Every structure is written in structure tokens, then in C-alpha cells.
Amino acid sequence: MTPTADNRVWIFDTTLRDGEQALRASLSKKQKIQLADAISRLGVDVMELGFPASSPGDFSAVAEIAQTIKGPVMCGLARAIPDDIRACGEALKGAERARIHTFIASSPLHLQYKLRKSLQQATEQAEASIRLARQYTDDVEFSCEDAGRTPIDDLCYMVERAIAAGATTINIPDTVGYTVPTEFAHIITALKERVNNIDQARLSVHCHNDLGLAVANSLAAIEAGARQVECTVNGIGERAGNCALEEIAMILNTRADTLPWHTGIQGHEIYRTSQVVSQVCNMPIQANKAIVGSNAFAHSSGIHQDGVLKAQNTYEIMRPESIGMRANCFNLTSRSGKHVIKHRLHELGYRDQDYDLNEVYSSFLELADKKGQVFDYDLEALVFAQSLQAQDDPYSLAELTTQTDTDGKASATVKLGCHGRLATQTREGNGPVDAAYDALQAIIEQPISLESYQLSAKGCGADALGQVDITANFDGQHIHGVGLDTDIVKASVQAYIHVLNTAARAIQVRALKTDLQTESKEKAS
Numbered sequence: 172m173t174p175t176a177d178n179r180v181w182i183f184d185t186t187l188r189d190g191e192q193a194l195r196a197s198l199s200k201k202q203k204i205q206l207a208d209a210i211s212r213l214g215v216d217v218m219e220l221g222f223p224a225s226s227p228g229d230f231s232a233v234a235e236i237a238q239t240i241k242g243p244v245m246c247g248l249a250r251a252i253p254d255d256i257r258a259c260g261e262a263l264k265g266a267e268r269a270r271i272h273t274f275i276a277s278s279p280l281h282l283q284y285k286l287r288k289s290l291q292q293a294t295e296q297a298e299a300s301i302r303l304a305r306q307y308t309d310d311v312e313f314s315c316e317d318a319g320r321t322p323i324d325d326l327c328y329m330v331e332r333a334i335a336a337g338a339t340t341i342n343i344p345d346t347v348g349y350t351v352p353t354e355f356a357h358i359i360t361a362l363k364e365r366v367n368n369i370d371q372a373r374l375s376v377h378c379h380n381d382l383g384l385a386v387a388n389s390l391a392a393i394e395a396g397a398r399q400v401e402c403t404v405n406g407i408g409e410r411a412g413n414c415a416l417e418e419i420a421m422i423l424n425t426r427a428d429t430l431p432w433h434t435g436i437q438g439h440e441i442y443r444t445s446q447v448v449s450q451v452c453n454m455p456i457q458a459n460k461a462i463v464g465s466n467a468f469a470h471s472s473g474i475h476q477d478g479v480l481k482a483q484n485t486y487e488i489m490r491p492e493s494i495g496m497r498a499n500c501f502n503l504t505s506r507s508g509k510h511v512i513k514h515r516l517h518e519l520g521y522r523d524q525d526y527d528l529n530e531v532y533s534s535f536l537e538l539a540d541k542k543g544q545v546f547d548y549d550l551e552a553l554v555f556a557q558s559l560q561a562q563d564d565p566y567s568l569a570e571l572t573t574q575t576d577t578d579g580k581a582s583a584t585v586k587l588g589c590h591g592r593l594a595t596q597t598r599e600g601n602g603p604v605d606a607a608y609d610a611l612q613a614i615i616e617q618p619i620s621l622e623s624y625q626l627s628a629k630g631c632g633a634d635a636l637g638q639v640d641i642t643a644n645f646d647g648q649h650i651h652g653v654g655l656d657t658d659i660v661k662a663s664v665q666a667y668i669h670v671l672n673t674a675a676r677a678i679q680v681r682a683l684k685t686d687l688q689t690e691s692k693e694k695a696s
């Protein structure tokens with residue numbers, strides 16, 4: 172929809188103030204400066220930098236940021252008491268544009284138990300504070316704390332008096348995230364209808380996420396006429412947090428087809444800023460977090476992956492690039508299909524003729540069932556493993572069973588296939604590989620002397636594929652064999668069989684031809 176000035180929603184970022192209230196330890200000045208720099212590049216309209224009366228450290232951080240960051244309005248929070256207002260005014264002195272944000276609670280619960288004041292007393296205190304704040308700046312925001320639980324008559328009364336005293340922004344906080352969207356929208360509608368001077372102030376909302384409704388409530392408020400949303404990057408904030416900046420901004424951006432409201436947020440800065448906030452604040456982002464979670468643009472199931480490959484918008488309502496993410500990603504698991512495997516191999520530089528898709532896919536499924544997630548290096552290893560096999564290979568591993576005792580003894584039973592015939596031998600050895608190689612030797616009845624054996628990991632982690640490379644001397648020929656498997660004993664046996672197949676092709680192997688006539692089982696003494 173065409174953006175109009177009326178529909179411009181201001182984004183008030185309070186990551187450095189309410190966001191900081193989520194942390195176990197307050198941020199250092201250096202950290203605040205680092206965050207302020209990142210957040211200012213997002214294109215926010217106002218940045219709440221801290222609570223200057225809180226500590227000398229916060230006063231100094233707010234003062235330094237206010238002097239250095241240009242662009243957004245620089246704001247500080249203050250209780251409705253003269254000392255807090257003065258501290259805030261002093262800290263913001265160097266700002267290009269300064270806003271003092273003062274607040275006092277309006278709900279009966281907070282008035283009675285916390286402030287021990289009547290609504291009228293609190294309102295008078297608010298008025299005095301707003302007047303004092305106006306001596307420092309023309310830009311004064313006033314919040315009725317716990318507005319979400321304030322009777323509407325009381326709220327209208329306090330808001331009207333605050334505007335008359337000089338507040339230029341009126342903020343309606345759902346301090347404890349208690350309201351639901353229809354209720355919260357009604358509060359905004361009622362204020363617009365009943366407060367006589369409401370047009371003299373910008374109407375703002377500040378929603379907490381205790382019931383997971385912070386973003387929904389903010390959106391409902393915008394629909395009802397609010398034109399400033401207070402939010403934090405990654406939604407961090409006191410308790411369950413605040414309205415997430417990236418979510419509200421991307422709702423308005425992505426749904427601009429039907430929603431008329433817009434912000435000044437630079438979408439492509441979102442992902443980087445989210446990462447910086449997460450790292451500096453030591454607040455990990457849940458994988459399924461909307462917009463910035465690691466799964467937000469990841470596709471895991473074959474049907475979705477195929478759809479996205481054919482047309483991205485089948486399963487993506489926004490482009491990862493629109494939030495500054497490099498690209499979407501496909502997780503390769505046993506729920507993936509052939510299309511995505513082919514696509515990934517193509518990305519890795521393989522041509523169709525380099526591998527047999529059906530065969531690679533069936534070994535991929537086997538591996539994925541074992542490992543869970545399959546990585547690029549696994550896929551490369553599977554293609555390599557396939558290249559080691561030829562259709563006319565005479566020998567194949569039919570079955571391998573091993574047993575290792577704690578006293579170091581091991582036994583292995585190998586069932587070797589050759590053109591549909593099977594031979595089985597069981598041997599003991601110093602370890603399962605030693606036992607399996609002895610069993611193979613017993614089946615082929617022809618000496619193969621092992622010259623070298625090397626084991627390496629393809630990839631990382633305990634479930635990485637093991638690659639075994641051996642060199643064997645067979646009738647005076649040095650033959651290289653390779654085996655790949657998550658089970659290193661199996662990989663070792665495959666390497667041995669690779670040698671046998673190469674040998675069978677290269678040289679006539681007498682024993683192999685004759686000894687596989689019958690299936691035999693023999694236990695070594």
C-alpha cells in the first residue's frame with residue numbers, strides 16, 4: 172500500500188534500557204556503546220539509552236552515547252521525581268535531539284501497594300515532572316505504568332493531564348503483558364475518543380511478552396491508532412521480554428501488500444544487529460524465533476525443499492536477504508528427498524554424470540538415519556565411496572559382526588559375497604579390525620600382506636565418517652584400498668574388499684575363484 176505520513180509508525184528502541192533489564196549483569200559502558208552503534212544503523216526513530224539516575228556508570232554511558240550517535244532521538248528514562256529528571260536532562264545535554272521519558276504508575280494495584288498514593292497525587296507528580304522535563308527539552312514522553320490494568324476512566328484522566336502539562340508523546344505500557352489484542356486495541360481507541368487533547372501528542376505503546384502477545388498487542392494498537400511502538404532487538408526485556416523490533420518491523424514490511432503502516436527500519440540491518448545483541452548480551456536466540464532464529468529460513472523436509480527449489484515463495488514469505496541474511500538453508504536429513512540432494516551436489520560442483528543419484532540417495536538415507544544431519548563433507552564422501560565401487564565388482568560385504576571384550580580380545584564374523592555366493596569365517600584378534608582382516612584372509616586363502624593402514628575422519632564430531640586407506644601387497648603388486656563408513660571396522664573391511672576387487676580385475680586371483688563355492692563357518696581356535 173502507498174505509504175502516507177499518517178501511517179508512519181515510529182520505532183522506539185529500548186534494547187539498552189528495558190532490554191538490559193533482562194540481563195543477569197548490567198552492561199558496561201563499552202558494551203552499551205557497541206550496541207548503540209549497531210542499533211542506530213537499523214534506522215530506529217528513538218533510542219532509549221538507559222536510566223541515568225540509576226548509577227554513575229549508566230549516567231556516563233547515556234551521556235557518551237547521546238553525544239556520539241547521530242540520527243535517532245536520544246532518550247533517557249526517569250521516575251517522576253526531580254532528581255531523576257535532572258539526571259536525565261543532564262545526561263542528554265550533548266544530544267542532537269533529546270527526549271526525557273518519565274513515568275508513574277496508574278493502576279490501582281501499583282498506586283496502593285507500590286507508590287502508596289492516590290491517582291490524583293500520582294497525576295500531580297507526573298505533571299510536575301513533565302513541566303520540569305520541559306525545561307530541558309521540548310520532547311517529553313510520559314508513560315502511565317501498568318496502563319493495561321488501569322480502569323479506562325483513570326487512564327483518560329492521567330493522560331489528558333499529562334498532555335496538558337506538556338507531554339508530547341503518551342506511552343501506554345502493558346507493563347506485565349496482561350492484556351489480549353482486542354482489549355489493548357480498545358484502550359487505544361478509548362483514549363483517542365475520550366481524551367480531548369489526544370491529538371497534541373503522539374500515541375505510543377510498550378508491550379511486554381508475559382503471555383507471548385507483545386507483538387500481537389502492538390500490532391492491534393497500531394491498527395487502533397498508535398503511531399509509536401516501543402520494542403527491543405530479539406525481544407529481550409524484563410521477564411519474558413518486550414515486543415521484538417524485528418518482528419513488528421517485518422510484519423509491516425512483509426505485509427505491506429495489505430497493511431498500510433510503515434516504519435523507517437532498514438531491514439537488511441536486522442540480522443547483523445540481532446547477532447550483535449545476542450552476543451554482547453549473552454542471550455542466545457531460540458532456533459525457532461521468528462525472523463532471526465537459526466531455523467527461520469531453514470528447510471528440512473523433502474517436500475518443502477523441493478518446493479523452495481522450484482519457487483522460493485512456496486515456503487518463504489520473505490527473502491532471507493530482506494533481513495540481511497546471506498541465504499536460506501536446507502538441512503539434509505532422512506526427511507530430505509532426491510531433488511535437494513541433486514541440488515546440493517550441483518552446488519558442490521558435481522555434474523549429473525559424476526554419480527548415480529539413486530545410489531547416492533540410498534546411501535544418504537542410510538547415513539542420515541544413523542547420523543541425523545548429513546553435511547556437505549558427508550555427501551562428498553558418499554559420492555567418493557560410490558566412485559570406489561563398480562557394477563562388475565565381484566566382491567561385496569554381505570554381513571559383518573564384531574565383538575570386543577574389555578580384556579582386549581575381539582572376534583569378527585565376515586560374510587563375503589561373490590556373484591551371489593557367500594562365504595563366512597569367524598576369527599579372533601587383537602582388535603575387531605585385526606579379527607575381521609583374519610576372517611577375510613581365511614575366506615580368500617591367499618596371502619595379502621598389509622603394508623599400511625591409515626584411519627582419518629571425514630568431517631567432525633563423533634558421528635563423522637571414518638575413512639580407511641590401506642595399501643596391500645598382492646602377488647607382488649601394491650594395491651590401494653579405501654573404505655568409508657561411520658563404523659570404522661566396517662570402513663576397514665570395505666577397504667580390504669576394495670583391494671580384493673581391484674586385484675580381481677587387475678590380476679587373476681586363483682583362490683578367490685575357487686574358495687567361494689560353499690558357505691562355511693569356522694571358528695578359529
Ligand SMILES: CC(=O)SCCNC(=O)CCNC(=O)[C@H](O)C(C)(C)COP(=O)(O)OP(=O)(O)OC[C@H]1O[C@@H](n2cnc3c(N)ncnc32)[C@H](O)[C@@H]1OP(=O)(O)O
Nearest residue numbers: 222224225226249250251252274275276285286316346409
Ligand atoms: C516498568 C519498568 O521497567 S520501570 C523501570 C525499571 N528500571 C529501574 O528500576 C532502573 C534501575 N533501578 C535503580 O537503579 C534503582 O531502583 C533506582 C535508582 C531507580 C531507585 O533506587 P532506590 O531509590 O534505592 O529505590 P528502590 O528501587 O528500592 O525503590 C523504588 C522507589 O521508587 C519509587 N518509584 C517507583 N516508580 C516510581 C515513579 N515512576 N516515580 C516516582 N517514584 C517511583 C518507589 O515507590 C520506591 O519509592 P520508596 O522508596 O518511597 O518506597
Ligand SMILES: CC(C)C(=O)C(=O)O
Nearest residue numbers: 274314316344346377
Ligand atoms: C517505564 C515503562 C515504559 C515500562 O518499561 C513498562 O511499563 O514496562
